[in-house]
Amino acid sequence: MKKPSNQARYMAGMVVDATGSGMYLPLSLLYFHHVTGLPITQIGVILTSAAVVGLVSNPVAGVLIDRFGARTVVVGGYLLRAAGFCAYPFVDGGLVMFLVVLPVTLGDMSFPPAIQSFVAEIVHGTDRDKLLAAQRSLRNAGLGVGGLLAGAALALDSDSAYYLIVVLVAVGYVTAAALIRTIPTDRGAPPAGGRVSRRGGYRLVARNRPFLSLTLLNVPTAFGYMVLSVSLPVYLTQELDASNSLVGVLYAVNTVGIALLQIPVTRHLTAYRRTRAMALGTVVFAFSFCFFAVLGAFPSGTLVLVGVFAATLAFTVGELLHGATASALVAHAAPEETRGRHLAVYQLSWAVPTALAPAVLTALLSVSAVGMWLLLAAGVTGSALGVLRLERRLPEAAVRTRPKAAEETVPVEEGGPVEERRPVES
Known part of the structure; x- marks a missing residue:
């Protein structure tokens, strides 16, 4: 029997991971409220506190990736989270909850830089873009399936259903770790004596101004x-007087759209500069935010409903253009010797906004809903312009995919000189 390819095993691991996450994410607050009886607000504070403390795992993960390799950190993070979920059924109070949630949060925070580094170690060139696109697509599908499984389990309305879910999530993480562990990498040899990996690594990141600029531009x-x-x-x-059920429908539109279209869209985008695909994606984001802002001027009705779906579709298109392309650009822009540290720093541009977004965005909504949408649109437009200006300062291999077929040499004419055929600039 033929052994599954490295990429097939990788994608199987991502599907198992995402399915488990999809089972738990929708009910994280409900689970602890059910098993401890603590108020939802107190549970939210505990989870946020663990997330803030968990931010320290980003720089630590960067050091570990450069020292031991991305695969080791990915597998270790999975096992750490599995251990945490195995302890969930024993939570009986706030302090125990924090101590149990913390290792899960540390594993969650270390995952993005580790998995991006791991992808960079197992595939190269346009294959990297395609694998990241497939990952986004299948992870979205896995999250959706996990959510359906969680709903079916909770329909039983019993304590056993909650415990079954967290145990299955733990089993999923162990399975994903086992799959990733079997994938060989072609990680480059470390610098002599490992000095770059052990000393001055983050000083090198601090001196890489184009990469830091790319990181800051990602915050909006x-x-x-x-x-x-x-x-x-x-x-x-609250502003458009829509039903609560519409929220779930729009989330499904986005999730299904990414699952179905990310791979073909990214395959098409490999013919263009990554920076320009990213910039186009953020401009489409800006368009969707302006569309949402305009809807507030109309009374609720069919027109607003159609507009909400159109704006959500535009947001999904922006995500299709930006998501996998941005991941590939950053992975190529990070120097191999300190890739873990570079990606850990870049991940902060996601982790910090994710932590602050609930407070910041709800505060802006309370002041002016239209103002919030327009501010977001201005922010992402500034990011698009910044990425375009930064294009010349980034490594050429990061900006251009340079398909292999386009770099082959062909004879100009029989008996004549051989001319290199270069890809047409996009």
Whole structure:
């Protein structure tokens, strides 16, 4: 029997991971409220506190990736989270909850830089873009399946259903770790004596101004990504008088759209510069935010409902253009010797906005809903312009995919000189 390919095993691991996450994410607050009886607000504070403390795992993960390799950190993070979930059934109070949630949070925070580094170690060139696109697509599908499984389990309305879910999530993480562990990497040899990995690594990141600029430019975009889960539900129900059920439908539109279209869209985008695909994606985000802002001027009705779906579709298109392309650009822009540290720093541009978004976006909504949308649109537009200006300062391999077929040499004419055929600039 033929052994599954490295990429097939990788994608199987991502599907198992995402399915488990999809089972738990929708009921994280409900689970602890059910098993401890603590108020939802107190549980929220505990989870946020663990997330803030968990931010320290980003720089630590960067050091570990450069020292031991991304695969080791990915597998270790999975096992750490599995151990935490195995302890969930024993939570009986606030302090125990914090101590149990913390290792799960540390594993969650270390995952993005580790998995991006791991992808960079197992595939190269346009294959990296395609694998990241497939990952986004299948992870969205896995999250959806996990949510359905969680709903079916909770329909039983018993304590056993809650415990079954967390145990299955733990089993999923162990399974994903086992799959990733079997994938060989072609990680480059470390610098002589390992000095770059052990000393001065983050000083090298600090001196890499183009990469730091790319990181800072991602902050407004990261806030933009959060509107679907933070701003839109409040805006729809309180400003547009829409039903609560519409929130779930729009989330499904986005999730299914990414699952079905990310791979073909990214395959098409490999013919263009990554920076320009990213910039186009953020401009489409800006368009969707302006569309949402305009809807507030109309009375609720069919026109607003159609407009909400159109704006959500535009947001999904922006995510299709930006998401996988941005991940590939950053992975290529990070120097191999300190890739873990570079990606850990970049991940802060996602982690910090994710932590702050609930407070910041709801505060802006309370002041002016239209103002919030227009501010977000201005922010992502500034990011697009900044990325375009930064293009010349980034490594050429990061900006251009340079398909292999386009770099082959062909004879100009029989008996004549051989001319290199270069890709047409996009």
